[in-house]
Amino acid sequence: MKTTPIVLTVMLSILTTMALGVANGADDAQQSERPVEWAIAVHGGAGGAADRLTDQQRQAREAVLGKAVRIGSDVLARGGSSLDAVEQTIRHLEDSPLFNAGRGAVLNAAGGVELDASIMDGKTLACGAVAGVTTVKNPILLARRVMTETRHVLLGGEGADEFAARQGVERVAPKYYFTQPRYQEWLKARQQQQEESADSTKGTVGCVALDKHGDLAAGTSTGGRNYKMFGRIGDSPIVGAGTYADNRTCAVSGTGIGEEYIRHAVAYDVSARMRYTGATLKDAMHAVMHETLRKGDGGLIGVDHHGAIVLDFNTPGMARGAADSSGRFEVRIGE
Ligand code: ASP
Numbered sequence: 001m002k003t004t005p006i007v008l009t010v011m012l013s014i015l016t017t018m019a020l021g022v023a024n025g026a027d028d029a030q031q032s033e034r035p036v037e038w039a040i041a042v043h044g045g046a047g048g049a050a051d052r053l054t055d056q057q058r059q060a061r062e063a064v065l066g067k068a069v070r071i072g073s074d075v076l077a078r079g080g081s082s083l084d085a086v087e088q089t090i091r092h093l094e095d096s097p098l099f100n101a102g103r104g105a106v107l108n109a110a111g112g113v114e115l116d117a118s119i120m121d122g123k124t125l126a127c128g129a130v131a132g133v134t135t136v137k138n139p140i141l142l143a144r145r146v147m148t149e150t151r152h153v154l155l156g157g158e159g160a161d162e163f164a165a166r167q168g169v170e171r172v173a174p175k176y177y178f179t180q181p182r183y184q185e186w187l188k189a190r191q192q193q194q195e196e197s198a199d200s201t202k203g204t205v206g207c208v209a210l211d212k213h214g215d216l217a218a219g220t221s222t223g224g225r226n227y228k229m230f231g232r233i234g235d236s237p238i239v240g241a242g243t244y245a246d247n248r249t250c251a252v253s254g255t256g257i258g259e260e261y262i263r264h265a266v267a268y269d270v271s272a273r274m275r276y277t278g279a280t281l282k283d284a285m286h287a288v289m290h291e292t293l294r295k296g297d298g299g300l301i302g303v304d305h306h307g308a309i310v311l312d313f314n315t316p317g318m319a320r321g322a323a324d325s326s327g328r329f330e331v332r333i334g335e
Contacts, residue, residue, distance in 0.1 A: 034210075034214070034305075034306045034307050035306060035307060035308075035326075036210075036306075036307035036324040036325045036326050037212050037307070037325040038073075038076035038077065038082075038209070038210055038211055038212050038307065038324060038325045039076075039209065039210045039303045039307035039308075039309050039322075039323070039324035039325070040069060040072045040073055040076060040085055040089070040207065040208070040209040040210075040303070040322065040323050040324070041207070041208050041209075041301040041302070041303055041309045041311060041320065041321065041322040042065060042068050042069055042072070042089055042093070042205070042206065042207045042301065042320065042321045042322075043204075043205065043206045043207075043253060043255050043299060043301045043311070043318055043319060043320045043321075044061065044064075044065050044093065044098075044099050044203055044204075044205050044318075044319030044320070044321075044333075045099065045100060045203035045204045045205070045255050045318070045319055046255045046256055046298045046299030046313045046315040046317065046318035046319075047203070047315055047316075047317070047318075051316065051317070051334060051335075053333065053334075058333050058334075060098060061098050061099075061319060061333050062331050062332075062333055064092070064093065064096045064098055064099070065093075065319060065320075065321045065331045065333075066321060066331045067092060068089045068090075068092045068093050068205075068207075068321065069089070069321040069322070069323050069329065069331060070323075071085075071088050071089050071092050072085040072086070072088060072089035072207060072209060072323075073085075073323045073329075075088055076209060076210075076211050076212065076325075077325065079211075079212050079213075080211065081211050081213070081215060081217070082122070082209035082210060082211040082215050082216055082217035082251070083119065083121055083144070083215075083217040085207070085209040085211065085217070086119060086140075086207045086208070086209050086217045086218065086219040087119065087140055087141060087144055087219065089207040089209075090117075090138075090140040090205055090206070090207050090219050090220075090221050091138045091140060091141065093205035093221070094137070094138050094139065094140060094205065094221055095137075095138070097179045098203070099203045099204075099205050099319075100182075100203030100204050100205075100222055100223045100224075101115070101117075101139070101203070101204060101205045101221040101222050101223060102115065102137060102138060102139065102177075102221065102223075103137075103176065103177060103179070104177075104179055104182065104203065104223070105177050105182070105222075105223025105224075106182050106185065106186070106203075106223040106224065106225065106226040106227075106228075107182055107183070107185075107186040107223075107226065107227070108224070108227065108228050108229070108230050108232070109190075109227050109228065109229055109230055110230040111186065112134060112174065112230075113134060113174070113177045113223055114131075114132040114133070114134060114223070114224060114228075114230075114231075114232075114233075115130070115132070115133045115134070115136065115139045115221070115222070115223055115224075116129075116130065116131045116132065116133075116139065116221070116222050116223075116224060116233060116234055116236040116237040117129065117130055117139035117140045117142070117143040117219070117220065117221035117222070117236060117237055118130075118143050118154075118219065118220055118236060118237045118238070118239055118242065118243045119140060119143045119144050119147060119217070119218070119219040119243070120147075120217065120218050120219070120239055120243050120244060120245040120251075121147070121215070121217055121245065122215060122216030122217055122218070122245035122246050122247040122251055123215045123216070123247050125245075125246065126147050126148075127147055127153055127239045127243075128143045128144055128145065128146030128147025128148070128150075128153060128154075129143050129146060129153060129154040129155075129237040129238070129239060129243075130142045130143050130146060130154070130155050130156070130160040130237060131154060131155075131156040131157070131160070131233045131237040132156050132157045132160070132231065132233060133157070133160045133161050133164065134161060134174070135161045135164065135171040135172060135173075135174075136160075136161065136164045136169060136170070136171055136172075137169075137170040137171065137172045137176070138169070138170065139221050140219055140221045141169055142160065142163070142164050142167070142169050143219070143221075143237070145163070145164075145167050145169060146160075146163070149167065150163070153239065154237060154238075154239075156233070177223075182226075185226050186226060186227060189226050189227035190227065194227065203319070204220065204221070204222035204223075204236060204255040205220070205221050205222070205255075206218070206219060206220040206221070206236075206242075206243070206253025206254065206255060206301060207219050207253060207301075208245070208250075208251035208252060208253050208301055208302055208303045209251065209303065210251070210303050210304075210305065210307045214247065214305065215247060216245045216246070216247050216250065216251040216303065216305060217245050217251055218243045218244060218245040218251035218252055218253050218267070219243060219253065220236040220237075220242045220243045220253045220254065220255075221236065222234060222236040222242075222255075224236075224258070225257075225258065233258075234258025234259070234261075234262075235254060235258035235259075235261035235262045235266070236254075236258065238261075238262055239267075239268075240265050240267055240268035241254070241258070241261045241262040241265060241266055241267060241268070242254045242255075242258065242261055242266075242267060243267055244267035244268050244270070244271050245271075246271050246275070247305055248275060248305065249270075249271040249274040249275050249281075249304065249305065250270060250271055250274060250281045250284075250302050250303060250304040250305065251302060251303050252266075252267040252270045252271065252285075252300060252301070252302040253267070253300070253301050253302075254266050254267055254298060254299070254300045255298050255299050255300075255318070256293075256297045256298010256299060256313075256315070257296075257297050257298060260293055260294070260297045260298070261293075261297075261298065264288070264292050264293065266288055266292070266293065266300070267300075269284075269288050269292065270284045270285050270288050270300065270302060271284075273287060273288070274304070280304070280308075281302050281303075281304040281308055281310050282308070282310045285300055285302055285310050285312050286312060288300070289312045289313065289314050290312075290314060293314060294314070295314050295315075296314065296315055297314055297315070298313065298314070298315060298318075299311070299312060299313025299314070299315060299318035299320075300312050300313070301320060301322075307324055307325075309322045309324065309328075316334070316335060317333065317334035317335045318334075319332070319333045319334075320332055
């Protein structure tokens with residue numbers, strides 16, 4: 001068939017509109033059909049230190065984030081669930097010493113780790129979370145077990161570690177979490193007697209996903225804040241603060257100063273604004289990020305029920321990545 005230039009132009013303009021719609025996070029809530037089959041976004045923390053990373057450090061982080069996005073994308077492209085994609089993506093980030101979750105967790109004021117994580121299923125609103133665990137290799141996996149194997153939503157401290165043992169979830173000795181960079185950050189914070197040392201890269205991890213079945217899921221995992229008080233629990237294991245997913249609206253994961261995210265019920269607020277006012281994900285997230293929260297508080301990632309991805313932050317930068325079934329794939333550290 002001979003393609004006339006005019007047909008070609010029309011086709012190109014349709015394709016361009018579709019591609020831009022996704023790339024800009026254009027999230028027309030009126031759309032009846034999803035523009036993409038699946039979508040995924042990840043974050044690796046928002047903070048101020050990205051510009052202080054060497055090229056090598058930046059590349060190493062990008063490589064881990066990129067691999068994490070690919071792991072989740074593969075699950076979704078195969079028709080797997082958004083919950084599986086979120087869990088597997090976060091597990092990869094927890095296993096890396098470069099992010100503040102699992103292996104690379106920051107130390108609390110007592111010099112130990114206390115890990116927090118949560119996961120939520122947008123289809124059923126089922127959710128599970130753990131707070132202050134000290135022996136679990138992959139807290140996100142344990143959070144999912146709380147969701148599926150108990151009648152509770154949040155388990156904390158020793159009880160959560162004991163539940164991990166009963167579930168046969170892999171546990172590790174304290175030295176597994178020990179990394180030199182975190183120890184140096186801790187020494188500096190101890191010397192200054194303050195929580196977050198100025199050059200500390202945050203590095204909490206999170207993932208949101210929409211699968212081919214139209215189901216949303218969100219998860220977040222962290223070591224919390226460097227030199228936090230022993231026993232302090234942040235927003236990451238608090239459903240509605242650091243994590244939220246609802247098929248009617250969106251899936252959201254946050255990173256930043258947990259106390260602010262709890263105070264403002266940040267993740268839930270994004271979803272609620274969409275539900276109550278019909279706001280798009282982009283507008284709902286923008287309002288929370290830039291009107292409710294203050295500059296420097298952190299960042300958010302979200303995907304809506306049409307597959308539009310939004311990545312927003314009010315810090316100098318956020319480590320982030322995104323991919324969807326249209327071929328979009330991006331990873332970025334910093335601004
Ligand atoms: N939100 C986490 C917390 O407060 C820390 C972070 O995201 O950097 O525990």
